[in-house]
Amino acid sequence: xxxxxxxxxxxxxxxxxxxxxxxxxxxxxxxxxxxxxxxxxxxxxxxxxxxxxxxxxxxxxxxxxxxxxxxxxxxxxxxxxxxxxxxxxxxxxxxxxxxxxxxxxxxxxxxxxxxxxxxxxxxxxxxxxxxxxxxxxxxxxxxxxxxxxxxxxxxxxxxxxxxxxxxxxxxxxxxxxxxxxxxxxxxxxxxxxxxxxxxxxxxxxxxxxxxxxxxxxxxxxx
Ligand code: SAH
Ligand code: DHB
Ligand code: MG
Numbered sequence: 026x027x028x029x030x031x032x033x034x035x036x037x038x039x040x041x042x043x044x045x046x047x048x049x050x051x052x053x054x055x056x057x058x059x060x061x062x063x064x065x066x067x068x069x070x071x072x073x074x075x076x077x078x079x080x081x082x083x084x085x086x087x088x089x090x091x092x093x094x095x096x097x098x099x100x101x102x103x104x105x106x107x108x109x110x111x112x113x114x115x116x117x118x119x120x121x122x123x124x125x126x127x128x129x130x131x132x133x134x135x136x137x138x139x140x141x142x143x144x145x146x147x148x149x150x151x152x153x154x155x156x157x158x159x160x161x162x163x164x165x166x167x168x169x170x171x172x173x174x175x176x177x178x179x180x181x182x183x184x185x186x187x188x189x190x191x192x193x194x195x196x197x198x199x200x201x202x203x204x205x206x207x208x209x210x211x212x213x214x215x216x217x218x219x220x221x222x223x224x225x226x227x228x229x230x231x232x233x234x235x236x237x238x239x240x241x242x243x244x245x246x247x
Contacts, residue, residue, distance in 0.1 A: 035233030048130035056093030071099035078103035083160035088112035090165030094123030147176035157182035167207035170214035183247035193239030
């Protein structure tokens with residue numbers, strides 16, 4: 026018996042757990058129309074992020090890498106009244122598409138997209154004495170993941186949940202010194218995550234519509 030493909034099973038799971046949603050579909054259509062790359066999290070991954078943020082009781086969420094705001098919509102919908110999502114994006118065009126998509130989803134008031142290189146905008150958040158975030162999703166440029174982790178820890182408190190996308194890269198991360206800069210970033214990030222005494226972490230391998238990759242999940246210790 027041949028097994029159904031991972032992509033087919035992803036579709037089956039999407040039908041069950043992520044019913045049609047006008048705002049999310051609009052965000053995907055508008056992103057595609059604007060020429061953004063279709064590299065957002067899958068629907069089931071978006072739902073997973075949403076559930077984790079709710080389980081963490083997150084009132085303040087930080088995202089690195091907004092793209093067209095697809096994962097930001099999933100995450101912002103996890104916020105309670107008065108909660109806030111801040112998302113950092115390098116490309117002003119991506120940020121403009123994301124702001125419009127968040128507004129279309131009715132989330133303009135509880136979200137903010139900050140344009141700039143995340144290394145700069147993270148430093149600005151720290152300098153301004155930002156309150157700690159309860160949930161952080163790292164999904165921007167992969168080579169900077171190790172440095173992003175350091176900055177994110179400065180914007181955390183004990184109990185903050187840190188999730189990072191794309192840390193398996195179809196197994197390219199296995200090489201001791203991956204030649205691909207993205208896999209190299211993920212390799213160094215995973216090692217840092219495992220070694221940092223301030224964190225408890227693991228990585229889940231993921232398959233499906235986006236191919237074979239993984240998400241890291243960590244909690245900042247008390
Ligand atoms: N989280 C999104 C996907 C993000 S794709 C979703 O799932 O819907 C990665 C994004 O990171 C892209 O929009 C890219 O422009 C942005 N990015 C790349 N380098 C960056 C940097 N140095 N600082 C901030 N964002 C960056
Ligand atoms: C790719 C996938 C991602 O989830 C991402 O954040 C960046 C790039 C990719 O497949 O190229
Ligand atoms: Mg990603």
